[in-house]
Amino acid sequence: MANWIPLWMHKLGSPPIFYRFAGVLRPWMIALALLTGIIALYGGLVLAPADYQQGDAYRIIFIHVPSAWMSLFIYGVMAVASFIALVWRLKLAEIVAMESAPIGAAFTFITLVTGSLWGKPMWGTWWTWDARLTSELVLLFLYLGVIGLYHSFEDRRQGARAAAFLAIIGIINVPIVHFSVNWWNTLHQGSTVRILGPSKMSGNMIWPLLTMMAATKFYYIASLFGRVRTDLLAMESGKDWVRQIAEKEAAR
Structure with a gap:
C-alpha cells in the first residue's frame, strides 16, 4: 500500500498520457x-428574490463567494502539488502547481474587486483593513510571489522548486482567511452556507450559488488542463511523442 500511491502518481504523471487525457x-x-x-447567473440574477436588507446589491455574491472559495481551493491544490513535486520529483506536479498560480491569482483578484464593490454600499467604504480582506490580500501576494519566484530562475525546474517551498509555507494563510470571521472582530459577515448544519440563506438563493461554485470548478480544470498541455509541449519539445504530435498537426 505504501508503494501504491507513488506508483499511481508516476503512471498518471507521464507527460504523453496526461496530455492525451x-x-x-x-x-x-x-x-x-x-x-x-x-x-447559475440566471438563477442568481433573475430567479432569486431580492434580499430583505441589502436589496439587489447582494447579487454580487454569486460572483464574489464562488471566487473566494476558489481562491482558497486552488491554493490548496497548488500547495499539495508542490509537496508532491518536492517529495517525488514529479515534473507534472511541478507544472500543475505553477500553472495553478495564475488562475488562483485571478480568482483572488476578482474576490477583492467584487468585495470592494459590495463593501461600498454596505460599509460605506471601498476598503477597510478587515481581517478577512487583509488575509485575502495576503493570499494574492502569495500567489504573485509564487509566480514571480518561478519566473526569476533561468532553470525552470529550479524556479519551480523554489516557488514550491513558498507555496507550502504560505498554506498557513488559507485557514486564516477561512476562519478570520470567527477568530477576530470583523465587518465581514460570517458564513451563510454551511455543509454541516442549517444555512442562513433560502434555498432559491443557495442553489445558484452552489451551481456557480461548480461552474468555477469546471472552469479551473479546463483552464489548468489547457495551460499544462501547452507547458508540456514546451518542456518536452525534444521528445518523440511531441514530434509525433507536431507531425500529425503538420499533416492536417
Missing part, C-alpha cells in the same frame, strides 16, 4: 463550465 477531458469541462455558469 487532458485533451479528451478539457472540451467537456469547458462545456460544463459554460452550461452551469449560465444556469
Whole structure:
C-alpha cells in the first residue's frame, strides 16, 4: 500500500498520457463550465428574490463567494502539488502547481474587486483593513510571489522548486482567511452556507450559488488542463511523442 500511491502518481504523471487525457477531458469541462455558469447567473440574477436588507446589491455574491472559495481551493491544490513535486520529483506536479498560480491569482483578484464593490454600499467604504480582506490580500501576494519566484530562475525546474517551498509555507494563510470571521472582530459577515448544519440563506438563493461554485470548478480544470498541455509541449519539445504530435498537426 505504501508503494501504491507513488506508483499511481508516476503512471498518471507521464507527460504523453496526461496530455492525451487532458485533451479528451478539457472540451467537456469547458462545456460544463459554460452550461452551469449560465444556469447559475440566471438563477442568481433573475430567479432569486431580492434580499430583505441589502436589496439587489447582494447579487454580487454569486460572483464574489464562488471566487473566494476558489481562491482558497486552488491554493490548496497548488500547495499539495508542490509537496508532491518536492517529495517525488514529479515534473507534472511541478507544472500543475505553477500553472495553478495564475488562475488562483485571478480568482483572488476578482474576490477583492467584487468585495470592494459590495463593501461600498454596505460599509460605506471601498476598503477597510478587515481581517478577512487583509488575509485575502495576503493570499494574492502569495500567489504573485509564487509566480514571480518561478519566473526569476533561468532553470525552470529550479524556479519551480523554489516557488514550491513558498507555496507550502504560505498554506498557513488559507485557514486564516477561512476562519478570520470567527477568530477576530470583523465587518465581514460570517458564513451563510454551511455543509454541516442549517444555512442562513433560502434555498432559491443557495442553489445558484452552489451551481456557480461548480461552474468555477469546471472552469479551473479546463483552464489548468489547457495551460499544462501547452507547458508540456514546451518542456518536452525534444521528445518523440511531441514530434509525433507536431507531425500529425503538420499533416492536417
